[in-house]
Amino acid sequence: MAGQEQQQPQSREDEFDDDAPATPPASGDAQASAATQGVDDLLDEIDGVLESNAEEFVRAFVQKGGQ
């Protein structure tokens, strides 16, 4: 099935990764921490734009009718 065919590039990539020298753990940690930092920044930004009273705001969002 096409599904399996499409997955082949992925498995080739995995093989290539196996052959590659092991990545130093420190670098992996640095990447993970950068990713976490990115998420934290995003959440901080979103905290700043979220409506102030979540409970009341969500409760009051009532729609009538609709297709």
Add this chain to the structure above:
Amino acid sequence: MRVMGSETEYGIHAPSAPGANATMMSARVIQAYAQLTRQRAAGGAETRWDYTDEEPLHDARGWTLERNQADPSQLTDQPPVLDAEAVALAYGREELEQDGEDEAGSLLMNMVLGNGARLYVDHAHPEYSSPEVTNPVDAVAWDAAGDMVALSAVRRMAADPQLPPVNLYKNNTDNKSVSYGSHENYLMPRAVPFGDIVRGLTPFFVTRQIMCGAGRVGLGQDSSRPGYQISQRADFFEAEVGLETTIRRPIINTRDEPHATADKYRRLHVIIGDANLSQVANYLKFGTTAMVLSLIEAGLAPRVEVHEPVAALQAVSHDTSLSATLRLLDGRRVTALDLQWMYHEAAAKLAQDTGVGDAVDGDGHTHALLERWAATLTDLDSDRTAASSSVEWLAKLSLLEGYRQRDGLEWNDARLGLVDLQWADVRPEKGLYYRMLARNRMERIVDDETIARAVTEPPSDTRAYFRGRCVSSFSKDVVGASWDSVIFDVPGRGRLQRVPTREPLRGTEALTGGLFARHQDAGSFLAELLGQTPPPPPA
């Protein structure tokens, strides 16, 4: 590729006026946009909707529903009149009194825009119906233009100290049991048997949500069960095939209102999609559906039938792991991804056989679409991080999971409900989708300049060009329009002149651009159009 278009109903909310009447607020949204366009058109009037060719009770299975059997919400062929009585009937006398009766009746409910779109009050929501386009990239651009129209109206209302500020949301449910739709329309040859459409599309519609679901916090129509699901709309579907759009919603809608030469075309009305902010999701929604319709027309849709499609639709929506299997009538069990791959494989083969999918000599869209479709399915299977910059439900889920991890929130926490709602706020400073877009966390198909142009310019390659240019060039003299007509009221002519536009691929810039260039006034334009005076010799 195919003539198509979108319809978007926006959720509407005035936090400072919780009892405000939704129909009245929606009419004020249309009014606000009319004020803006009147300014742009230097004193022109608004063009209203022409209801002559609306046929909401015609059923594609070959009959017409009796008027007295129809739900009142199905009677969309009559101009809605927002008089005091109508508002009171629909929403109760009490609400009307809160809002003041004087304003009712004076508000515009329906207008035709210079980009060829329709902007109107649909039940209790403002709705934007995009102009007809011929490919999914244009569908994305002119649908996003509607979001800019909604934004302009919101800004205008916010600047009016007399009115409570109104927010608009491009989503599909209030999570309290009400859903409002975003519909798609596709032109098809009338000759295709409707049964083939039902058979060919149902398995596709049950599963395409994994690419183009907008994501939703809450399970069940009233969100009574905590959790997160793929589609905003899935839980609101209760039937496999039917005419209704507001009750007993069907996976395949049978409304047969072609808005074109009826014995030649049908307009397939699709009500099952989510409203998408993600451009890639919207692109895939229109593009893959158009390709599946080509498969059906060629008699080459995959021969699969899903057991109990309505239950399957909801099972797929509730399974964010994408691992659940669906039972086919032939006994096989397959995942939603498997089913999408079957459609992809068939579409790729047809595109290759006909040549439309060729990277160089093809139709300019199919090749890119097939690639994007395959890449999305592959990423959904093996690289969710990659998929989350384009698949809307995954993008929203990653944000929600960030909150859950940082603050330890349960799925029924109101803050997660707020993130879900505010994801769809049309204001870029408030809408969380737009915050993600600004951080390059969402991929684009069209840039902001293209969308801005689509707010005022019609597509060049359909009859929307003729409609839009008539509205913007002769706004004082065009008193009405619809998908298949433009009505002129020209001084000196005794009666209204209705120009039919029944062929969706005529009225293009190539055919009528010169006519618009040659005439500054509606009278001489109309005279040449109707062949009453010889055209001037070529320069």
